[in-house]
Amino acid sequence: MPDATGPYPPGTPCWVDLMVPDQQAALDFYRDLFGWQAEVGPPETGGYAVCTMDGKPVAGIMAAMNPDGSRPDPVPPPVWTTYLATADVDATESAVTSGGGQVQMPGMDVQQLGRMAIVSDPTGAVFGLWQGRDFRGAGVVNEPGAIIWNELNTSDPETATSFYANALGIQAAPMEGGEGYFSLSAGGRMVGGMQNLAGIEVPPGTPSHWLTYFSVDDTDSTVDALVRAGGNVLKPPFDMMAGRMAVLQDPQGGVFAVINQTGPAAS
Structure with a gap:
């Protein structure tokens, strides 16, 4: 919803x-x-x-x-x-x-x-x-232009799993169909994902980080629009279990991902 x-x-x-x-x-x-x-x-x-x-x-x-x-x-x-x-x-x-x-x-x-x-x-x-308090946070999610996923890319999944469970009650579990990928759940609901930095294509020296995904209607056309506006493509559009995604960089250097979701995601 x-x-x-x-x-x-x-x-x-x-x-x-x-x-x-x-x-x-x-x-x-x-x-x-x-x-x-x-x-x-x-x-x-x-x-x-x-x-x-x-x-x-x-x-x-x-x-x-x-x-x-x-x-x-x-x-x-x-x-x-x-x-x-x-x-x-x-x-x-x-x-x-x-x-x-x-x-x-x-x-x-x-x-x-x-x-x-x-x-x-x-x-x-x-x-x-x-x-x-008066402001809860995002008022719309999981639709084009809004946040759809938040992902922890970490150098040490085991340490991160223990830390987030103790500090925030977030539970990590292997995600079915996602080799080396973990779901993150809060209050019994899947709210994000986690993976090992060592298993993904990132520049050498990239630190552990949270990556924001925004939903889009068409990943390829969004990438084309970003390039025309002066942004950079860090990982070109590709298909994966949740949909078609890309990792991008805005003209000032901010990194984010976009995805046209066709598979499982946080509800």
């Missing part, structure tokens, strides 16, 4: 956002690629832009900046961040550190919208925590 109307169970990917050097350029690019509507937000939110489809929030885009509002030097590389839902950011932070992870940005309130933190797991994969 594409509309997400209730609260996200703890451990469920509930939001993604992109930090880039040129926010307006990113807003224009993703508007043209996915049909998102957005504009630079107010100063009190650091200009954070909530992108929408049919009036429902789908993802965030923000300019790279320090907590005090200044521009970082050097500017960090663009990255899509996956946020996992939690009922208590501060308690989850403690579980992250006790499990061998690190806190990159301590818990902070975002007006009355919720409370967030940025952390990393013991294998180095960075992700966000979101404790929703």
Whole structure:
């Protein structure tokens, strides 16, 4: 069901956002690629832009900046961040550190919208925590232009399995038909996937990371549109058990995947 109307169970990917050097350029690019509507937000939110489809929030885009509002030097590389839902950011932070992870940005309130933190797991994969209040997270999923899958690519699946189970209650299990691929479940529902970095084609030195997948009607035409707009193709369209997918890079360097789903995915 594409509309997400209730609260996200703890451990469920509930939001993604992109930090880039040129926010307006990113807003224009993703508007043209996915049909998102957005504009630079107010100063009190650091200009954070909530992108929408049919009036429902789908993802965030923000300019790279320090907590005090200044521009970082050097500017960090663009990255899509996956946020996992939690009922208590501060308690989850403690579980992250006790499990061998690190806190990159301590818990902070975002007006009355919720409370967030940025952390990393013991294998180095960075992700966000979101404790929703007035804002639960994505209002639409699993339809073209929206999030459809979040995947942990890790250097150590065994360590990651133990960490996410203890910190967020996420359970990993081998996925039927997916050699070396694991499903991630929260509250008894499949919410994402996990695989070993060593088993996939990535540039040498690629760190553990969460990869965001967006649903599309036509993978090949989306890739063509991205190339025309100045993006890069990291993995050309190919067919796999869940559908036809590709791994892409926007013109500023943000990496994401697209998929025309024809097989199993998170519900």
